[in-house]
Amino acid sequence: MKADVPDFAKHGGLLPAIAQDVHTGLVLMLAWMNAEALAETLATGRAVYFSRRRGKLWRKGEESGHIQKVVDVRIDCDADAILLRVEQIGAACHEGFTSCFFRSLSANGQLSLIMDRIVDPASVYHSPNHLT
Amino acid sequence: MKADVPDFAKHGGLLPAIAQDVHTGLVLMLAWMNAEALAETLATGRAVYFSRRRGKLWRKGEESGHIQKVVDVRIDCDADAILLRVEQIGAACHEGFTSCFFRSLSANGQLSLIMDRIVDPASVYHSPNHLT
Numbered sequence: 378m379k380a381d382v383p384d385f386a387k388h389g390g391l392l393p394a395i396a397q398d399v400h401t402g403l404v405l406m407l408a409w410m411n412a413e414a415l416a417e418t419l420a421t422g423r424a425v426y427f428s429r430r431r432g433k434l435w436r437k438g439e440e441s442g443h444i445q446k447v448v449d450v451r452i453d454c455d456a457d458a459i460l461l462r463v464e465q466i467g468a469a470c471h472e473g474f475t476s477c478f479f480r481s482l483s484a485n486g487q488l489s490l491i492m493d494r495i496v497d498p499a500s501v502y503h504s505p506n507h508l509t
Numbered sequence: 510m511k512a513d514v515p516d517f518a519k520h521g522g523l524l525p526a527i528a529q530d531v532h533t534g535l536v537l538m539l540a541w542m543n544a545e546a547l548a549e550t551l552a553t554g555r556a557v558y559f560s561r562r563r564g565k566l567w568r569k570g571e572e573s574g575h576i577q578k579v580v581d582v583r584i585d586c587d588a589d590a591i592l593l594r595v596e597q598i599g600a601a602c603h604e605g606f607t608s609c610f611f612r613s614l615s616a617n618g619q620l621s622l623i624m625d626r627i628v629d630p631a632s633v634y635h636s637p638n639h640l641t
Binding site: 393420452471477479 | 515525534535538551554582583590603606613615616618620623
């Protein structure tokens, strides 16, 4: 890979990565990647992020089974944001929703639930470490 | 707005904000918001970001005319990422492409152009300050 694309040097080694469902177009989540996470994602075809909370690589679905098969990786104009178009197995969100963006924010600051929970988190996570 | 939603305190006052075309589902861009940018976005129905390069609010389209009419604002599970579903006027990207994510990255690190440029940047920007 060219050292300057994407440009991990710009922002402390971590770039935002968006996952989008390739079939429905739904934006599933936003996570973070370092160079190693992107390299493993490209090599394996499975989404791998860097967990800021845990300070290590996060192989999406490693505990829940809710992996993301990567169809396409896109880079933005400034080479500092990444878009993964994926086939999502199960729920993208650790809260059990298809997408992490399951709430809408109104002009007056009220949050509304706009999706149904499709998975009971207790049924797929066996440790308290599933939060990113 | 509740002070803790979204949680701008978490990450130095700036959160990543994704803009998605509400009609086509295309992910258009990723930019950044501070609390003031989000408040103005909610109040005006036009996407307003915070330009890290310029260090000030960036009213999307203020120079190019390529505004984003905000249909819906969504917040993720951790309240630290924002999704705007928008009606995009013109090109979202300052390079003249519909989306900033106009390049695909292959497993061997090669970038490919996957969209046509729809606007000549020189025709809409009259200063060198249009880069975010």
